[in-house]
Amino acid sequence: MRRLTLAAIATVTVIAALVVPPALAEGTVTAADADQPAALTKAPDAAQALAPVRFLLTFDDGPDSGPDGSTPVILRQLANNPIAPGIKAVFFVQTAHRRRGGSPEGQAQMRDTCAAGHLLAVHSGLPEGHVPHTRLTPEKLADSLRSGEADIVAQCGHVAPVVRPPDWAHNDATEAVYHQLGLDMLMADANARDGKIYGWHISLRRRSHMVSELERVGRAMTTHRLEPVDGVVPVIVAFHDTNDFTASHMTDYLQILVDAARENGLPLADPPFYTDTGAAEQAAVARAKAGLYARESWP
Numbered sequence: 001m002r003r004l005t006l007a008a009i010a011t012v013t014v015i016a017a018l019v020v021p022p023a024l025a026e027g028t029v030t031a032a033d034a035d036q037p038a039a040l041t042k043a044p045d046a047a048q049a050l051a052p053v054r055f056l057l058t059f060d061d062g063p064d065s066g067p068d069g070s071t072p073v074i075l076r077q078l079a080n081n082p083i084a085p086g087i088k089a090v091f092f093v094q095t096a097h098r099r100r101g102g103s104p105e106g107q108a109q110m111r112d113t114c115a116a117g118h119l120l121a122v123h124s125g126l127p128e129g130h131v132p133h134t135r136l137t138p139e140k141l142a143d144s145l146r147s148g149e150a151d152i153v154a155q156c157g158h159v160a161p162v163v164r165p166p167d168w169a170h171n172d173a174t175e176a177v178y179h180q181l182g183l184d185m186l187m188a189d190a191n192a193r194d195g196k197i198y199g200w201h202i203s204l205r206r207r208s209h210m211v212s213e214l215e216r217v218g219r220a221m222t223t224h225r226l227e228p229v230d231g232v233v234p235v236i237v238a239f240h241d242t243n244d245f246t247a248s249h250m251t252d253y254l255q256i257l258v259d260a261a262r263e264n265g266l267p268l269a270d271p272p273f274y275t276d277t278g279a280a281e282q283a284a285v286a287r288a289k290a291g292l293y294a295r296e297s298w299p
């Protein structure tokens with residue numbers, strides 16, 4: 001009986017192995033697998049030469065906690081979606097603002113976020129919240145970053161050694177402070193344009209916008225501005241988890257990113273998003289240390 005059961009299991013396993021499509025069995029899903037002849041005829045040589053891309057999602061400004069909070073809505077979709085279940089992202093948080101990480105609810109949200117396998121890093125460690133680092137003295141900036149890291153460690157036991165400056169504002173002085181504290185600045189290759197300066201809900205052209213963002217990524221890959229980390233090119237994508245439109249459309253965005261990569265003939269890694277916390281952190285640090293992005297300026 002026992003032997004029969006094992007034989008049955010072995011048969012099922014063999015059948016399962018046989019029916020796995022080649023695209024899933026291999027390490028990458030290419031534009032050819034995705035049935036995109038237009039993209040292939042556009043640049044076949046470039047597509048063949050490029051390493052597969054894997055998206056590293058980042059979220060700024062949160063946590064946005066509570067019953068109507070956007071952060072938990074996003075976390076649920078990163079965990080459960082038809083494109084790549086179990087996505088792990090980097091959340092650049094405001095640790096001390098009373099509407100963000102500076103309340104018991106915000107602290108609980110930070111705990112929930114890292115407990116779900118995501119990485120937390122500092123955006124702002126000030127009670128005032130979203131103040132550009134360039135407006136602070138080096139001493140005040142250093143104090144606020146140390147404090148922000150301590151706030152994250154208190155909830156998560158770990159803080160990712162990267163920083164995303166509020167309003168993307170940085171200069172030699174702020175970068176010197178980051179390095180002094182062992183932090184590297186992580187900017188982004190693609191931006192969802194969901195920050196305040198674009199209007200909270202204006203994302204009507206988000207699909208065509210992402211296609212052009214990833215076209216820039218393709219150019220940066222062919223000129224070797226973006227290099228592989230552990231066999232894949234991490235593409236840093238910036239969102240805001242305080243934006244409730246982003247939150248309610250997160251799964252759409254995941255599909256848009258995959259579609260936009262295919263439209264540009266970019267080979268996709270399998271999975272196309274980071275699903276391993278350690279690999280996500282390694283990619284974030286490597287990209288931050290390299291300091292080169294598809295973008296050369298940020299909103």
Ligand SMILES: [Zn+2]
Nearest residue numbers: 060061166167
């Ligand atoms: Zn911000």
